[in-house]
Amino acid sequence: MIKSVHFQNFRALRSATLPLERFTLLVGPNGSGKSTAMQAFSFVLGRSSFSFQEWLTVGLERSEVVAVRVTWVEDGQEFTTGGELRSSSSFTVREELNTDTPPFYAGKLRDYLSSFRVFSFDAKAIAAAVETTPNPQLGEDGSNLAAVLDALRDSHPERFEELNREFNRWLPEFDRILFETPTKGRKSFLVRMAIGHHRLRASELSQGVLFALAFLTLAYLPNPPSIVCFEEPDRGIHPRLLMDIRDAMYRLAFPENYGEKREPVQVIATTHSPYLLDLYKEHPEQIVIAHKDKQGVHFERLSEKPHLNEILEGAPLGDIWFSGILGGVPATP
Amino acid sequence: MKIAVVSESPADEAAIKILVDAIIGHETELVSASRLRPGGWPQVLNLLPSIAKALHYHTDAEGVAVVVDSDSSPVHLLDQPANENCDSECRLCLLRNCLGNSLLRVSPVPNRASLRTAVGLAVPSIEAWYRCGLDLHVNEARWTGKLSGERINYSKRSLKVDVYGSDQPSLQAETTAAVEAARRLAHNMDQLSQLFPSGFGCFLTDIRNWL
Numbered sequence: 001m002i003k004s005v006h007f008q009n010f011r012a013l014r015s016a017t018l019p020l021e022r023f024t025l026l027v028g029p030n031g032s033g034k035s036t037a038m039q040a041f042s043f044v045l046g047r048s049s050f051s052f053q054e055w056l057t058v059g060l061e062r063s064e065v066v067a068v069r070v071t072w073v074e075d076g077q078e079f080t081t082g083g084e085l086r087s088s089s090s091f092t093v094r095e096e097l098n099t100d101t102p103p104f105y106a107g108k109l110r111d112y113l114s115s116f117r118v119f120s121f122d123a124k125a126i127a128a129a130v131e132t133t134p135n136p137q138l139g140e141d142g143s144n145l146a147a148v149l150d151a152l153r154d155s156h157p158e159r160f161e162e163l164n165r166e167f168n169r170w171l172p173e174f175d176r177i178l179f180e181t182p183t184k185g186r187k188s189f190l191v192r193m194a195i196g197h198h199r200l201r202a203s204e205l206s207q208g209v210l211f212a213l214a215f216l217t218l219a220y221l222p223n224p225p226s227i228v229c230f231e232e233p234d235r236g237i238h239p240r241l242l243m244d245i246r247d248a249m250y251r252l253a254f255p256e257n258y259g260e261k262r263e264p265v266q267v268i269a270t271t272h273s274p275y276l277l278d279l280y281k282e283h284p285e286q287i288v289i290a291h292k293d294k295q296g297v298h299f300e301r302l303s304e305k306p307h308l309n310e311i312l313e314g315a316p317l318g319d320i321w322f323s324g325i326l327g328g329v330p331a332t333p
Numbered sequence: 334m335k336i337a338v339v340s341e342s343p344a345d346e347a348a349i350k351i352l353v354d355a356i357i358g359h360e361t362e363l364v365s366a367s368r369l370r371p372g373g374w375p376q377v378l379n380l381l382p383s384i385a386k387a388l389h390y391h392t393d394a395e396g397v398a399v400v401v402d403s404d405s406s407p408v409h410l411l412d413q414p415a416n417e418n419c420d421s422e423c424r425l426c427l428l429r430n431c432l433g434n435s436l437l438r439v440s441p442v443p444n445r446a447s448l449r450t451a452v453g454l455a456v457p458s459i460e461a462w463y464r465c466g467l468d469l470h471v472n473e474a475r476w477t478g479k480l481s482g483e484r485i486n487y488s489k490r491s492l493k494v495d496v497y498g499s500d501q502p503s504l505q506a507e508t509t510a511a512v513e514a515a516r517r518l519a520h521n522m523d524q525l526s527q528l529f530p531s532g533f534g535c536f537l538t539d540i541r542n543w544l
Contacts, residue, residue: 305391306390306391307386307390307439307440310386310390310438310439311383311386311387311390312383313382313383314379314382314383315379315380315382315383319371319372319376319379319380320380320383322370322371322372323369323370323371323372323376323380323383323384324369324370325369325380325383325384325387325388325391326387329370
């Protein structure tokens with residue numbers, strides 16, 4: 001599991017350390033580096049096409065270094081790795097293994113980071129008919145969902161049935177996911193109405209229904225990515241369904257609590273929704289606030305605020321955050 | 334002096350800060366955590382304990398000024414025994430007690446004095462204060478009469494139209510008008526206190542007690 005990520009001169013993140021848990025909910029004003037932080041893993045793997053100037057914090061001299069350092073814990077051991085970028089040289093990966101740490105962990109971390117996905121769903125992409133290919137993967141915008149669901153039905157029918165039941169529990173008007181072949185070699189999905197068994201094409205479904213189905217599908221995959229980020233998982237979702245969205249994310253992060261035998265997924269979610277934040281009041285260690293002020297951006301785990309229980313007593317966490325007293329709100333208005 | 338302002342909107346906050354500075358006689362500094370936006374009345378009351386405790390534990394604020402609109406709630410009765418609500422619905426009493434109780438329960442912080450408090454009640458809304466000096470018919474006594482069934486020639490909505498030119502002003506227009514009004518009132522505190530003896534008078538006394 002990644003324990004923290006330190007940023008130096010990394011776009012909006014001049015000098016900041018993002019602490020992470022198995023599940024982390026990141027809140028903060030617009031432009032506070034939440035999305036930027038999610039680019040860290042691509043940076044460390046040297047996969048970004050951005051130039052030095054595009055990474056460097058605005059206003060800094062070209063002599064500065066852009067760096068990201070990832071601290072990882074595995075089998076009770078901790079080590080760091082990172083990437084640096086200088087204007088005068090090409091990208092370099094720097095690994096700083098602790099003494100006695102078997103070197104193969106570095107490769108393991110690279111594999112771990114390689115599976116990182118930032119999901120920001122798009123209704124049209126989710127609903128689109130797709131080509132059927134072996135071992136389909138869900139795209140970061142939710143594309144390929146039809147193929148992923150089809151593969152789940154064929155390879156893991158019991159999971160697919162469970163997903164159908166859960167989909168019906170979330171949205172009782174629908175009782176089943178169905179498929180059709182619009183043209184040769186392509187697949188799309190439909191949902192069946194619980195009453196009357198009418199079929200609705202994916203393109204006829206609302207944005208919220210499509211997002212909910214994409215979430216559920218990820219949560220029920222037998223081998224999801226090792227680390228995922230959800231940008232605003234509350235988007236398009238009715239506030240009353242947010243508890244189910246939280247549980248879908250928890251299913252990924254804490255599989256043992258849901259009868260799953262697979263490895264946990266490290267989940268990072270960003271939100272501006274006080275309603276979603278309310279659901280984490282009992283777990284302030286899972287909440288990180290991005291503060292943006294004259295000194296720049298810095299991250300603070302909510303549970304590290306002194307006297308937190310006294311302050312949170314008697315009022316919804318989302319409302320308290322919105323009031324601004326915990327920080328992580330826009331400077332104006 | 335570092336202070337925090339708790340109010341119902343950013344426009345109100347800007348105006349209240351000007352009034353506080355005028356009462357104190359010099360410019361105060363808002364603490365960094367003072368971009369407080371609890372929202373409307375129920376949120377202010379619900380969140381005030383959390384805000385007061387966070388100001389005590391996490392900031393170096395010396396005072397907190399809280400101002401809300403009375404809307405249709407009763408006007409505060411003066412000369413009320415300490416720690417007794419003049420009316421179970423009186424927002425000024427509710428806020429005072431809420432602040433007092435919250436701050437009674439905090440643990441001491443080394444090198445930190447108690448947070449000073451000031452509560453104001455704008456009757457029926459802060460736009461009534463902004464009309465002071467422009468329309469003498471707008472005052473607490475008249476509004477109290479309205480609450481008893483008398484007919485008066487203004488309402489919360491008409492006050493907005495009078496102050497902003499619209500009952501749906503943009504935030505920018507609201508802030509500009511609020512700041513302009515507060516700057517004018519800063520030179521006319523006596524009249525504001527005479528026309529609004531409970532809601533503003535109490536606020537004025539609270540702030541003066543900080544000095």
